[in-house]
Amino acid sequence: MNSMSIWKKTSSLPSFENLRENIKTQVLVIGGGLAGILTAHFLKESGVDCVVLEKGRVCGGTTSGTTAKLTFQHGLIYSRLLKEKGEYAAREYQNANAEALEHFAKLCADKDCDYEIRPSCVYSLRGKKLLADEIEALDRIGVSAKFEKELPLPFETDGGVTVENQAQINPLKLAAELLNGLTVYENSPVCRFEKGKAVTDNGSVTADYIVISTHFPFINSHGAYFLKLYQNRSYMAALKNAKPVGGMYVDENEKGMTFRDYGEYLIIGSGGSRTGKDMRGGERLDRLTREYYPGAQTVCRWAAQDCMSLDGMPYIGRYSAAAADMFVATGFNKWGMTGSMISAMIISDMILKRQNHYERLFSPSRSMFKKQLFVNGLESAVNMLRPTAPRCPHLGCALKWNASEHSWDCSCHGSRFASDGEILNNPANKPLGR
Ligand SMILES: Cc1cc2nc3c(=O)[nH]c(=O)nc-3n(C[C@H](O)[C@H](O)[C@H](O)COP(=O)(O)OP(=O)(O)OC[C@H]3O[C@@H](n4cnc5c(N)ncnc54)[C@H](O)[C@@H]3O)c2cc1C
Structure with missing residues (x-):
C-alpha cells in the first residue's frame, strides 16, 4: 500500500525550519495536523503569540489520509447519543458540529480549498430499522433528515438517511492557506517536558499554555488516554473514470464503504477495524474496486487511522485535572474535521478565559465507565x-x-x-x- 493520498497528490504545503534554539511563547501547540493548525489559527486571530511544533512535516498524519467530509452526521450517532446520554447531549453534539460547519463556511469562503456544499447520507445494508431510528432521533433534536431508498452506489442498500447542506474540502489546501500566517517548526518532535517547557533534540519552547494535538496523546502520566483510546484503520483509494456519486456516503457499519467525489476522482474507502487486528483491509479494498469499478483506474491508494473514544465523542479540553495549563484534542472517531474545528473553538476560548458552551460536553474528564x-x-x-x-x-x-x-x-x-x-x-x- 503506497501512502500517497489524493490530497498530497493535489496540493503543496509550505515547509518550515526545525527548532534550533530555546524560545518563549504564550501558547505552544504540539502537532501540526488540522486540530493543531486550526487552534493556532484561532489563537493568532485573537492576538495570542503561538508556536506550532511538528514532529515531521505538517499534515503528515491522519489529516492527509482523511476523506474530508464536513458534516454533523457522524454515522448513526444521534440514536446512540439519545440512548446513552440523553436528549440534551444529543442536541448539544449536533449544535457544536453545526457551528463548526458554519466556521468552515466562513473560513473557506476566501480560500482556495475546493470547498463544496454537498448532501451527506448514512446508508445501511442491515435493514431499515436502524435508519428509521436515526431519522426519529434527528427529528427529536430538531434536525430535518429524509429517508432515501435509491442511492447512486454500485450495490443494493436498504436505503439511507440524508441531510442537506453539509460540505467537503481538500484539507491540505485549507491547511496550506492557514499555515501561511503561523509560526511553525517542522521536524521537531517533542520528546519530553520540563516544567512549562517542551523539549526537542535541538531546542525547547517555554509556554504559558501547551496544547497537545498530536492525534494520540503521548503523555502517559496524566489523563489515562492509553485506556480511553484505541485506533481504527481504514483503506482508501481515488479512482479515475468511475461514476461520480454527487454527495457524501458512508455505511453505518464501520467495516463498510465510504464515498465522495473530488473533481474528476471518486474517493472510496473501506475496512475500518482496530489497528493490528485485521491486516487484509488493503486487499479487500482492491477487490471491491475491481468488483464495483472494473473500468476505473486507481490513481492513489492509501491507509489512515484515527483515535476512537469510549463514547463516540472526542476528548477536547484540559489534559487532566492535574495539568491545568495543558489542553488536548483527540478521540475524533473518524470525524475529526468538524472535531478539529470544535477543538479550536473550545481550547482557544479556554485559553482566552472565555465561556464556552460546549466545554463540559467534550471534557476529557467526563465519566468513562464503558x-x-x-x-x-x-x-x-x-x-x-x-x-x-x-x-x-x-x-x-x-x-x-x-x-x-x-x-x-x-x-x-x-x-x-x-x-x-x-x-x-x-x-x-x-x-x-x-
Ligand atoms: C480513513 C479516514 C477517513 C476520515 N474521514 C473523515 C471525514 O470524512 N470527515 C471527518 O470529519 N473526519 C474524518 N476523519 C478523521 C480526521 O481525518 C481526523 O480525526 C483528523 O484529521 C485528525 O487530525 P489531528 O490534527 O488530530 O491529527 P493528525 O493529522 O494526525 O496530526 C497530528 C500531528 O501531530 C504530530 N505529532 C505527533 N507526535 C508529536 C510530537 N511528539 N511532537 C510534535 N508533533 C507530533 C504528527 O506528526 C501529526 O502531524 C477520517 C479519518 C480516517 C482515518
Whole structure:
C-alpha cells in the first residue's frame, strides 16, 4: 500500500525550519495536523503569540489520509447519543458540529480549498430499522433528515438517511492557506517536558499554555488516554473514470464503504477495524474496486487511522485535572474535521478565559465507565503478557507483523513501525530498538 493520498497528490504545503534554539511563547501547540493548525489559527486571530511544533512535516498524519467530509452526521450517532446520554447531549453534539460547519463556511469562503456544499447520507445494508431510528432521533433534536431508498452506489442498500447542506474540502489546501500566517517548526518532535517547557533534540519552547494535538496523546502520566483510546484503520483509494456519486456516503457499519467525489476522482474507502487486528483491509479494498469499478483506474491508494473514544465523542479540553495549563484534542472517531474545528473553538476560548458552551460536553474528564474501557484494558493486558518480540516502546505491548503493509503494528494503542523500526504512527515516540 503506497501512502500517497489524493490530497498530497493535489496540493503543496509550505515547509518550515526545525527548532534550533530555546524560545518563549504564550501558547505552544504540539502537532501540526488540522486540530493543531486550526487552534493556532484561532489563537493568532485573537492576538495570542503561538508556536506550532511538528514532529515531521505538517499534515503528515491522519489529516492527509482523511476523506474530508464536513458534516454533523457522524454515522448513526444521534440514536446512540439519545440512548446513552440523553436528549440534551444529543442536541448539544449536533449544535457544536453545526457551528463548526458554519466556521468552515466562513473560513473557506476566501480560500482556495475546493470547498463544496454537498448532501451527506448514512446508508445501511442491515435493514431499515436502524435508519428509521436515526431519522426519529434527528427529528427529536430538531434536525430535518429524509429517508432515501435509491442511492447512486454500485450495490443494493436498504436505503439511507440524508441531510442537506453539509460540505467537503481538500484539507491540505485549507491547511496550506492557514499555515501561511503561523509560526511553525517542522521536524521537531517533542520528546519530553520540563516544567512549562517542551523539549526537542535541538531546542525547547517555554509556554504559558501547551496544547497537545498530536492525534494520540503521548503523555502517559496524566489523563489515562492509553485506556480511553484505541485506533481504527481504514483503506482508501481515488479512482479515475468511475461514476461520480454527487454527495457524501458512508455505511453505518464501520467495516463498510465510504464515498465522495473530488473533481474528476471518486474517493472510496473501506475496512475500518482496530489497528493490528485485521491486516487484509488493503486487499479487500482492491477487490471491491475491481468488483464495483472494473473500468476505473486507481490513481492513489492509501491507509489512515484515527483515535476512537469510549463514547463516540472526542476528548477536547484540559489534559487532566492535574495539568491545568495543558489542553488536548483527540478521540475524533473518524470525524475529526468538524472535531478539529470544535477543538479550536473550545481550547482557544479556554485559553482566552472565555465561556464556552460546549466545554463540559467534550471534557476529557467526563465519566468513562464503558464496555470499551474493559475491551481496551483486556487488549493491552493480553498483548503485554504475550512473550513475543519485538515490543512497542510506548507501553511494552507485543507487536504483530503486518505482511500486507510491511509494518509492525500494536493492537493495544495503534502505534506502527516500518521494517527498519522507524515510527509510522504514534503514540510511540521512539523508534523500535532504541
Ligand atoms: C480513513 C479516514 C477517513 C476520515 N474521514 C473523515 C471525514 O470524512 N470527515 C471527518 O470529519 N473526519 C474524518 N476523519 C478523521 C480526521 O481525518 C481526523 O480525526 C483528523 O484529521 C485528525 O487530525 P489531528 O490534527 O488530530 O491529527 P493528525 O493529522 O494526525 O496530526 C497530528 C500531528 O501531530 C504530530 N505529532 C505527533 N507526535 C508529536 C510530537 N511528539 N511532537 C510534535 N508533533 C507530533 C504528527 O506528526 C501529526 O502531524 C477520517 C479519518 C480516517 C482515518
